[in-house]
Amino acid sequence: MSPITAWIFPGQGSQSVGMGAAVLAASPAARAVMAEADEALGEPLSRLIAEGPSEVLERTEQAQPAILAMSIALLAAARERAAATGTPLEAPARIAGHSAGQYAAAVAAGSLSLADAVRLARRRGELMQASGGGRPGAMAAILGLPESAEGSVVDAGRAHGVLVLANRNSPGQIVLSGEVDAIDRAVAAAAAAGAKRAVRLQVSIASHSPLMIEAAEAMRAELGATAVSDPATPMLANADASLITTADALRSELSNHLTTGVDWIAAVDAMVAVGTTRFVEVGAGRVLTGLVKRIPSAEGAELLSIDDLPTAAVVAA
DSSP states (O other): OOOEEEEEEOOTTOOOTTTTHHHHHHOHHHHHHHHHHHHHHTSOHHHHHHHOOHHHHTSHHHHHHHHHHHHHHHHHHHHHHHHHHTOOOOOOSEEEEOTTHHHHHHHHTTSSOHHHHHHHHHHHHHHHHHTTTTOOEEEEEEESOOGGGHHHHHHHHHTTSOEEEEEEEETTEEEEEEEHHHHHHHHHHHHHTTOSEEEEOSOSSOTTSGGGHHHHHHHHHHHHTSOOOOOSSOEEOTTTOOEEOSHHHHHHHHHHTTTSOEEHHHHHHHHHHTTEEEEEEOSSSOHHHHHHHTOGGGTTOEEEEGGGTTTTOOOOO
């Protein structure tokens, strides 16, 4: 029996100068995707990805469309290879993106055109950078903190400002987001509570927190003016892993998830609950499959990169 497959799309943080170079050199389909992204943005995003500098590529407004375009380019290359070998890619049962990865997921699900998606991702990054109303934001990664101590650490930070649990990435790996003082207090509290590592991230924004409310409202308007179709494959919401099956639900997701968290554990649990036994990361690197590997419900699942296909794929039924 064919395995049930999910496609998962990474978000900001997976970018690097030179990513996808070998695939782009070998695949006309991948190069066509990058050319379309360049045209949609009116600038050579592909050159920035290929040549850097890294400090420019890492800017939120550059990284988000770059990751999106590269994910779709790699998917196009995999489909091209599959067609050439006569082994079509198996259609996924579920599609999920991690934070900004939801935009690439929406393209793969047939809900957004590539051109609209990269423009939206660029605008999302600009709005996130500008959001906060003069209240500087920060984020922190907390590793190895006992789950029983998470509440007290969050409370310690909240006593000094806005602070939320932004990401539940895998057991023992969470990300906090909020105002600078609140983050610093939470980092200290996490270290005192036995975290193996508690460190501020090198970002100046508080993603997935109430400080992003202005960005969320502006993105709601942007999405309302953009053509969005019902996903051809069900997507999963970041905050609670609920199914996204309509264009309206997707518009809500892409605006609301700026102020709500990403529960990646719940998303993986939901995919496993419908029988998923293969996770294919559609993007540069293996950030998400690394997280899936540490989530108990996915123990024993096959974890692949899109570059592994189609040789590892079965023929679609």
